Amino acid sequence: MENQRIAKISAHLYPSNSQVEDNSGLRKENCRAKGGAPGFKVAILGAAGGIGQPLALLMKINPLVSVLHLYDVVNTPGVTADIGHMDTGAVVRGFLGQAQLESALSGMDLVIIPAGVPRKPGMTRDDLFNINAGIVRTLCEGIARSCPRAIVNLISNPVNSTVPIAAEVFKKAGTYDPKRLLGVTTLDVVRANTFVAEVLGLDPREVNVPVVGGHSGVTILPLLSQVKPPSSFTQQEIEYLTDRIQNGGTEVVEAKAGAGSATLSMAYAAVKFADACLRGLRGDAGVVECAFVDSKVTELPFFASKVQLGRNGAEEVYQLGPLNEYERVGLEKAKKELAASIQKGISFVRK
Ligand SMILES: NC(=O)c1ccc[n+]([C@@H]2O[C@H](COP(=O)([O-])OP(=O)(O)OC[C@H]3O[C@@H](n4cnc5c(N)ncnc54)[C@H](O)[C@@H]3O)[C@@H](O)[C@H]2O)c1
Numbered sequence: 320m321e322n323q324r325i326a327k328i329s330a331h332l333y334p335s336n337s338q339v340e341d342n343s344g345l346r347k348e349n350c351r352a353k354g355g356a357p358g359f360k361v362a363i364l365g366a367a368g369g370i371g372q373p374l375a376l377l378m379k380i381n382p383l384v385s386v387l388h389l390y391d392v393v394n395t396p397g398v399t400a401d402i403g404h405m406d407t408g409a410v411v412r413g414f415l416g417q418a419q420l421e422s423a424l425s426g427m428d429l430v431i432i433p434a435g436v437p438r439k440p441g442m443t444r445d446d447l448f449n450i451n452a453g454i455v456r457t458l459c460e461g462i463a464r465s466c467p468r469a470i471v472n473l474i475s476n477p478v479n480s481t482v483p484i485a486a487e488v489f490k491k492a493g494t495y496d497p498k499r500l501l502g503v504t505t506l507d508v509v510r511a512n513t514f515v516a517e518v519l520g521l522d523p524r525e526v527n528v529p530v531v532g533g534h535s536g537v538t539i540l541p542l543l544s545q546v547k548p549p550s551s552f553t554q555q556e557i558e559y560l561t562d563r564i565q566n567g568g569t570e571v572v573e574a575k576a577g578a579g580s581a582t583l584s585m586a587y588a589a590v591k592f593a594d595a596c597l598r599g600l601r602g603d604a605g606v607v608e609c610a611f612v613d614s615k616v617t618e619l620p621f622f623a624s625k626v627q628l629g630r631n632g633a634e635e636v637y638q639l640g641p642l643n644e645y646e647r648v649g650l651e652k653a654k655k656e657l658a659a660s661i662q663k664g665i666s667f668v669r670k
């Protein structure tokens with residue numbers, strides 16, 4: 320019933336998914352456009368949300384994007400109308416509700432997923448599992464049907480479990496390509512760069528901190544011994560920075576006091592990562608970012624580390640490099656928690 324109502328509203332709002340208004344009498348097919356500009360086709364699932372809206376805005380500005388599909392179960396007509404008026408290259412189309420998921424996904428090169436509920440103070444990311452696991456499963460089933468070769472950037476929490484869920488869905492459908500599924504941990508790197516730069520008195524744009532493991536509490540493992548430019552830290556600085564990076568998400572959740580979690584810095588991080596994926600797809604050399612991927616770096620089936628992005632997604636997953644004693648202890652803690660979260664995701668689909 321609800322789906323029918325949404326489909327009806329949507330058909331009215333998007334008669335041909337044209338950017339040209341019907342009420343002028345001028346229809347898309349009567350315009351002089353010769354087809355899309357060169358570039359990649361990108362879909363955002365959860366595009367009307369706190370992350371989705373600024374992410375859509377930033378992707379509309381990205382010169383590598385020719386077509387931008389905005390999908391959500393609410394509010395995409397308004398977001399699409401608004402963003403569609405920006406005089407940048409990408410053509411924007413909106414899709415509302417499950418009935419339009421297939422159209423939203425068909426032909427996409429990159430799918431970014433920030434759909435799902437965010438934390439409130441006092442919650443862990445794992446507390447989101449019960450709601451977000453089902454959302455991610457449904458969306459990934461759609462990807463397996465409509466764009467099985469797309470690169471997938473998964474943002475929805477808990478990332479340590481939603482990436483294994485997505486992998487299981489794709490395996491079930493026979494479409495799993497481990498290189499094409501990437502859990503987005505860029506916000507941890509963005510935060511680490513910011514906090515380390517502050518301590519060292521540097522410009523954050525000059526700093527690069529590898530952050531490995533996963534995306535929750537102790538699974539977020541900054542490798543301060545590998546910071547670029549090479550830097551040394553006191554033990555007090557190491558403990559302060561590790562704690563702040565691991566709890567950066569909670570810092571924002573508490574500051575927002577019930578109004579959600581990081582959205583603006585996350586949209587920035589998501590675009591940074593998506594842009595790297597698109598440059599990789601284009602064939603640029605030397606595009607390296609941290610991401611939570613199918614991995615043989617540890618005994619765990621998934622792990623975040625530096626990956627080389629190319630025409631096929633995560634083409635090379637890099638080893639961790641030399642760790643100091645503090646980082647080795649942190650790695651053991653991270654692996655213990657990660658193992659349980661990964662298994663929880665796998666069991667959700669296999670049960
Ligand atoms: N990976 C990271 O670093 C990171 C950072 C910040 C937030 N997150 C996570 O991202 C998710 C979204 O956060 P937010 O602040 O944008 O939340 P939000 O509630 O503001 O937006 C979520 C959007 O998802 C939509 N949605 C719900 N079910 C859907 C479905 N089945 N299909 C499509 N869309 C659906 C909602 O309608 C809403 O518009 C949360 O799970 C949050 O924890 C991850």
Ligand SMILES: O=C(O)C[C@H](O)C(=O)O
Pocket residue numbers: 437438444476506534567568569571572580581
């Ligand atoms: O902390 C959260 O719940 C959202 C996100 O994972 C973050 O790191 O900001």
